[in-house]
Amino acid sequence: MADPKDIVVEFMQSKAKSKSKFYFNDLAALFPEMKMREAKKIINKLVTDGVLVYWSSGSTTMYGLPGAGKQAGAEGED
Amino acid sequence: MAKHATPLLDQLESGPWPSFVADIKEEADRRRKNEKNVTYQIPSDVCDDLLGVLELSYTDGTTHWKHGGIVGVFGYGGGVIGRYCDQPQMFPGVAHFHTMRVNQPAGKYYKTDYLRQLCDIWDMRGSGLTNMHGATGDIVLLGTTTPQLEEIFFELTHNMNTDLGGSGSNLRTPAACLGESRCEWACYDTQEMSYQLTMEYQDELHRPAFPYKFKFKFDGCPNCCVASIARSDMAFIGTWKDNIGIDQEAVAAYIGGELKPNGGAHADKDWGAFDIQKEVIDLCPTECMWIEDGKLKINDRECTRCMHCINVMPRALRIGNDRGLSILVGAKAPILDGAQMGSLLVPFIKAEEPYDEIKEVIESIWDWWMEEGKNRERLGELIKRQGLAKCIEVVGLKPVPQHVLEPRHNPYIFWKEEDVTGGWQRDIAEFRKHHQR
Numbered sequence: 001m002a003d004p005k006d007i008v009v010e011f012m013q014s015k016a017k018s019k020s021k022f023y024f025n026d027l028a029a030l031f032p033e034m035k036m037r038e039a040k041k042i043i044n045k046l047v048t049d050g051v052l053v054y055w056s057s058g059s060t061t062m063y064g065l066p067g068a069g070k071q072a073g074a075e076g077e078d
Numbered sequence: 079m080a081k082h083a084t085p086l087l088d089q090l091e092s093g094p095w096p097s098f099v100a101d102i103k104e105e106a107d108r109r110r111k112n113e114k115n116v117t118y119q120i121p122s123d124v125c126d127d128l129l130g131v132l133e134l135s136y137t138d139g140t141t142h143w144k145h146g147g148i149v150g151v152f153g154y155g156g157g158v159i160g161r162y163c164d165q166p167q168m169f170p171g172v173a174h175f176h177t178m179r180v181n182q183p184a185g186k187y188y189k190t191d192y193l194r195q196l197c198d199i200w201d202m203r204g205s206g207l208t209n210m211h212g213a214t215g216d217i218v219l220l221g222t223t224t225p226q227l228e229e230i231f232f233e234l235t236h237n238m239n240t241d242l243g244g245s246g247s248n249l250r251t252p253a254a255c256l257g258e259s260r261c262e263w264a265c266y267d268t269q270e271m272s273y274q275l276t277m278e279y280q281d282e283l284h285r286p287a288f289p290y291k292f293k294f295k296f297d298g299c300p301n302c303c304v305a306s307i308a309r310s311d312m313a314f315i316g317t318w319k320d321n322i323g324i325d326q327e328a329v330a331a332y333i334g335g336e337l338k339p340n341g342g343a344h345a346d347k348d349w350g351a352f353d354i355q356k357e358v359i360d361l362c363p364t365e366c367m368w369i370e371d372g373k374l375k376i377n378d379r380e381c382t383r384c385m386h387c388i389n390v391m392p393r394a395l396r397i398g399n400d401r402g403l404s405i406l407v408g409a410k411a412p413i414l415d416g417a418q419m420g421s422l423l424v425p426f427i428k429a430e431e432p433y434d435e436i437k438e439v440i441e442s443i444w445d446w447w448m449e450e451g452k453n454r455e456r457l458g459e460l461i462k463r464q465g466l467a468k469c470i471e472v473v474g475l476k477p478v479p480q481h482v483l484e485p486r487h488n489p490y491i492f493w494k495e496e497d498v499t500g501g502w503q504r505d506i507a508e509f510r511k512h513h514q515r
Binding site: 025060 | 146147148150152153155156158159160245246247248281282285286287288289290291442444445446449452453454
């Protein structure tokens with residue numbers, strides 16, 4: 001299997017024009033052979049490694065590439 | 079001297095009730111004076127500016143908060159909710175005003191030195207304003223800046239032996255009633271189970287991967303003091319299988335007026351003599367109680383554990399001895415499709431460590447919801463969409479009468495091939511012997 005990091009980053013970059021944040025389901029779908037709770041381990045590892053960042057509204061969590069979208073720059077968090 | 083004039087907020091102090099405005103003003107004043115010489119790590123006028131931005135919102139009729147963000151502590155996807163003011167030049171003290179959720183102790187037992195320690199951290203590194211407790215049960219710390227998040231997290235985890243709670247698409251901080259520590263009606267050790275499942279499911283609590291929020295709540299009996307049946311995706315409610323214990327002498331003492339009903343509550347008014355017929359027997363929802371030869375009788379097979387008789391006459395009636403819990407699923411607040419109460423999934427299961435059977439139920443529900451749930455779809459909505467029968471199937475249970483809420487209004491039963499003897503195949507020649515074409 002290709003490096004999960006490459007799969008996820010390539011997917012996110014391919015959608016970068018229209019989206020900066022993704023639901024967990026969008027990313028888990030990139031690993032169809034895996035159970036959701038296994039996919040979760042891979043995706044969360046990418047967060048720990050700094051490849052992805054969480055975005056949370058407080059009720060819902062999404063994933064994005066660091067610095068993607070307007071919010072990070074606007075709030076001085078990047 | 080207040081930093082901002084707040085005539086509209088001031089009106090909220092004029093009523094007879096306690097006011098959050100008065101509380102925030104008090105804290106603003108305390109921070110201005112700083113008699114304890116706290117080395118404030120966020121702007122000392124945070125509370126002044128909070129009042130200012132709130133006044134502005136009342137004037138404008140619109141919010142000046144931007145909700146949500148990428149802030150958090152390393153490795154955690156929950157526990158911090160980013161909040162920013164959209165008028166940071168006017169109110170620099172609340173330019174960042176993030177919320178932190180902290181896992182409350184099971185049953186919400188605190189020692190005063192613990193609370194002092196918590197307040198000291200929050201005075202120094204946050205606004206000093208708290209919400210004890212949020213709707214899910216957490217300690218909610220209101221208002222800090224991004225650089226303080228890791229500092230607070232370090233102190234909470236290293237010095238106070240606690241942790242952040244859940245937020246976002248996570249398992250939310252589990253909540254338990256005080257259970258066996260104080261209550262004779264607890265059918266299982268709610269605090270222990272809440273603690274054990276919190277420890278077991280740390281990953282689900284801190285690293286979001288669910289379609290939406292998911293809440294556990296643990297109630298020791300059907301009185302449901304933490305409202306698990308109404309407010310948790312998965313409610314664990316204590317119950318018993320055998321009979322309610324009856325002390326007939328104590329029943330007579332209640333009838334005779336020697337014992338006060340409801341443990342002496344409602345003593346503020348003379349409600350007249352206790353009438354067991356009117357106040358207990360006639361109120362039994364399943365009409366399973368009666369008096370015979372001066373003795374209270376209960377047909378326990380019909381009892382639905384409403385707890386009313388036990389609540390009224392606690393000295394006379396006791397919960398049964400064969401104890402465990404029921405699991406209900408799918409309760410939620412009304413954001414989509416209206417509020418829902420939990421539906422019974424497991425009528426009775428023993429609540430014994432290491433809770434393996436219960437964990438099996440939990441994990442099979444999660445597997446199903448994670449596979450089938452749409453983004454931002456609560457478990458209760460998925461159950462409504464795919465049917466309780468599907469939920470029962472994924473957990474590997476057999477449908478039982480307790481799963482039936484009412485006589486069915488859908489006349490169709492869809493059989494599966496494995497449920498039918500011989501499957502879908504049949505011997506057509508044999509069939510034609512008995513049935514003409």
